[in-house]
Amino acid sequence: MNERKERCCLRSSYWLWILFNIIIWPFALIYSNQSMKEMIGNIFGVALFFMIFFMIPLFISKPKLLLSLLSINAFIAILTLHYDVSTEFNPYLLLVITLLMAEGFYHLSIRFSLLLGGFMVTITIIVVFTTDISPNVRVYIILYLIFTLAAMVVFKKMKNRNDDLDARYEALLSEYRSLKRRRVSEEEIAxxxxxxxxxxxxxxxxxxxxxxxxxxxxxxxxxxxxxxxxxxxxxxxxxxxxxxxxxxxxxxxxNKDTGGLPGILRLIRKLEMESFMRIHFSVKHGAFTAPLTGEQSFVIYRSVQEALTNIMKHSNKREAEVMFESPGGSIFRFEISNPITNHTIYREGFGLTSMRERLEKHGGSLEVFQTKEKFIVRGFLKIGYGG
Incomplete structure (x- = not known):
């Protein structure tokens, strides 16, 4: 669960870095006020910058290489925007350096983050002192860099603290679920x-x-x-x-296997605790009192279990709705649905085929379909059917 959450965060942060850089770099090139012929070197530098930028996600787990790539990109940004020390200071360089520092502090440890931050602040200050700008602007840039570095250090410490709290929470949640499973098991034994x-x-x-x-x-x-x-x-x-x-x-x-809906609910509750899923139950009129046999209850449970297993394997959202009803008292109907984000063509695999065969053996049927928003598995059994 932690790994999945971390992958989602990395994906969203990656697109944010891209968006920010795409916004900043055109303005940085326009600020230089050069003709297209004179900007060929700058455009080449930007292309090299983005080539390295797109390689960064491949080295997230290798801090030394990531530190090197971010440092190289800082050099490329300075050479692209200040290849001539006699030119005017480009203020967009500060934004590019800030983004590189932020990315480093987000992905690297505190030690490597400080190395990267110190290096980038140093080379930017060198550029500031080798450029012809007023003393007041120079002081402002230095203060900006110092305050930005300090803010990122504070952010990194807070992020580490939050990550530690998340890890402890997951450990406690895992222990809680283990104790809950043990309690349910002991209750069943008793x-x-x-x-x-x-x-x-x-x-x-x-x-x-x-x-x-x-x-x-x-x-x-x-x-x-x-x-x-x-x-x-x-x-x-x-x-x-x-x-x-x-x-x-x-x-x-x-007999250990109790029939009827209460037996099914106990089995599904156990599955819910072990699968880290959020399951919404809806029990309509007649379902609780439906006179299901132990074998019918087991068939319904296996069908629901297979549907929830498919959700865990193929769905991005670990959420499902389970509905039981017994209209007229002659049939028992169940429905399992979950929200979908991508409308893809599905194929009925071995699990769904086995589910269909089990239901048909007991006088029932299975229906599997998807809408724009949900994937639905629906089945029914005839109450009192002898099989």
Whole structure:
């Protein structure tokens, strides 16, 4: 997550440097007030400056090379705008030097930044003293350079402090998510142990007593008169049905995978915590009470999981909307959507194909499409379908 954020910052800052330089350099060349023939050398210098400028992103992770490139560009800027010491001082040189210093302080460590800043301030002051300008302007330029360097040092220290705070925040967030996952896991274990305990209690008490009741009813049926046997048989059937229902309840309690929407939500909540995604849930009328089987719940969960996994792999925005509904109580419908920035043609891969096959096996279907703003995965299952 930190690396992604850093790449976005580098990309945006890179375009800012380009924009600022494109604005400054034409004015710097115009200020020299030369003919096109006389400006050939200046234009060549600008071309060389931008050639090195476009190489800088390749050496962000190599501070010594980056320091060298920025220093070379400072020399090129001075030679381009002040190749003749007898010419008038070009004030746009200050802006170019300031941009180079700012880029160095943004990318380099404090030690390399100070080296670069000191070097650029020194060579600019040398240019100032070798140019015929008034003492007041000379003092102003020197003060400007000193204050700019001091401001950049303060900025660098604040940036380092913020980066340190961001790193600590990410570490704390990671630890928090780990503790949250552990808590959910422990809650699930405790819940399962409680279910097992209840299942054993039902099996040992109610189950055994119903079995004993059936045996006693059978013995009683053999002793009663013929006219009362039908009544005893109905009592025996009632006890047998109760025993079957008790066994089903015990089996359901021992089953770790709970069906229905609550089971799906627990599984998706775990996925949300582990995927660093922001998921918005929308549960419409009938979805919570939909009588889904454990297998149907698992199919829906796998479908949602596959859709969210695709979002993590292919989308720039780690955000999704998950909607569940059960219109009329006959079908269960789900929809996963996420915002898109680039409208590209998608191909249905193995994951979506498997999702479609699982849903169709259980009497459902899958629909995948995209609009100008969203990519949408929509599916449904028939409630009560036997598969």
């Amino acid at each position: 819940r399962q142990e409680e279910r097992m305990l209840i299942a054993h209690e039902i099996h040992d008490s109610v189950g055994h007593k119903l079995t004993a009741l059936l045996m006693q009813l059978e013995a009683f049926r053999m002793k009663v008169l013929e006219k009362d046997k039908e009544h005893v048989q109905s009592l025996k059937k009632l006890a047998s049905d109760s025993l079957d229902e008790t066994r089903r309840a015990v089996k359901s309690l021992k």
